[in-house]
Amino acid sequence: MSNQLNLLQKNSTAHSAGPPSSRQRFQRPESFENPPMYVAVMTYLGFGIVTLFGYFRDFLRAVGLEKCHIAREREEQKDFVPLYQDFENFYTRNLYMRVRDNWNRPICSLPGPVFDVMERVSPDYNWTFSLTGKTIDDVINMGSYNYLGFAENDGDFLKTVADRTQQYGLGVCSTRQEMGNLAIHEELEQLVATFLGVESSMIFGMGFATNSMNIPALVGKGCLILSDELNHTSLILGARLSGATIWVFKHNNMQSLERLLREAVCSGQPRTHRPWRKVLIMVEGIYSMEGSVVRLPDIVALKKKYKAYLYLDEAHSIGAVGPTGRGVTELFGLDPSDIDVMMGTFTKSFGAAGGYIAGKKELVDYLRSHSHSAVYASAMSPPVTEQILRAMKCIMGLDGTTVGQARVHQLAENTRYFRSRLQEMGFIIYGNDDSPVVPILLYMPGKVVAFSRAMLKRKIGVVVVGFPATPITEARARFCLSAAHTKAMLDQVLFDLNELGDDLCLKFSRRKYSPRPQQHNNNDDTDFELDS
């Protein structure tokens, strides 16, 4: 324990950018290290060679020497406009299909800190799969968004959920506006508002739909949306559906945002030069592909200076960051009323499904009648609502225990430990030191695939992400830490990562970190016995 405290102190002094200001927390520097040049060259080389073989196999399929397993036009349609010749279909046919055994793996247990994966084999190189019937048990789960460990099936914790299911049943069979407004929904909305420190909130049944259906209700034609480069698809879809003008600023770059704001205020709408009806800045709390945290104090200062509105999507950060789990507003010590629209999801830290929008009472009352999701979508199911209620009460301490607070602290400790050990080993990690999302950069397509398969063989389940979701040269493996991971599990994962890093040559970092002074003898020896 004292070793870890020394490590924490060493980390905070090594990474601080300057003396902390009195009211706000200083921003820990975020690193996006570039790899050596040969890595980029080899990544392009790998993609180039596999693309050439893709053209070769397409030729064989067109000539008829090989059977085509994927959709193609019928004989009568060969003279029509081709349907499957664009790059996306080429990529799916020739690159994704070869390696798709690394995604969509069927799971047959609860997605807790360990889970069971069903074993699949493919006789024809991943075109078809068949389950063998065996399961791979006790795979350590480093991919589920289970930040506070609320994905659990312990009977004691779920007693209230069972009671509510007995009381309300499972289906609501209506929308919120018609007959679906249950008392339990009102209770949850009041609790969410208290949790966040705002006036009022509204909950929705689906997290993605919270963004995509509510942004069109808030902005329309004649408004301007300033959206971060790396925003999630739900935000982009909502922005496009609204019909507003969208300008994109560089990721977390305040100079880019300020330049766009000045441009917006000075020149107004494109042809008429009238002032914009509304300017909405859309950012996320933690970006899930990078692990970076938004620069909230700077954005709030800019928003006040240029009279814009702020929409903060805390899908990954609510419950996961901040001393008591209240999200990025608490992390930076800001007043929640500074942020106009606070949005979040219950999928990640609360182990349920759905989303919320919180803010001033006038805003939420407007959304109750004007949002598509509120008017047309089915309301949240009662057991899911009760799960969120019990998870939130646990985090706030309202159920009389300190379990929630302990979990928040455990998550922060796990994050710091994992990130510092990975940086010492020499991997390139992106993102802020506080975020529980840890992307390890793998770059080359062959290594991405080999990494995922080798980790499953060592009974660790990871999520690897490649080209369409990330830039082509930045394929990565994304680790999501959980408060339910014990130190033994993390040490096991780190040990396997170390071995795989040497085996596959993944340690590209060129920074020098000194090895930790005392941590070698007491912890590591006992943990190596786990894999006998």
Add this chain to the structure above:
Amino acid sequence: MDFKYLKEYLGWLYYQYLLITGIYVLEPWEQSIFNSVFFSSVAMVIYTSYAFVPVHVRLALNSLVQALLCH
């Protein structure tokens, strides 16, 4: 004893070659095609350099020396 480590090391080097060039994701017959094309071109480069580079270098040096001596 030494040969076992050598074989293992060569196997690891071949694995790295598969990963770096991206051949790892291809089916075995495609890997054989690529390997044969690649290693035959490497063999041709080696043969050409062995057969022609000393001769060309000698001729170039001769003409350089003659050019220097004439002036």
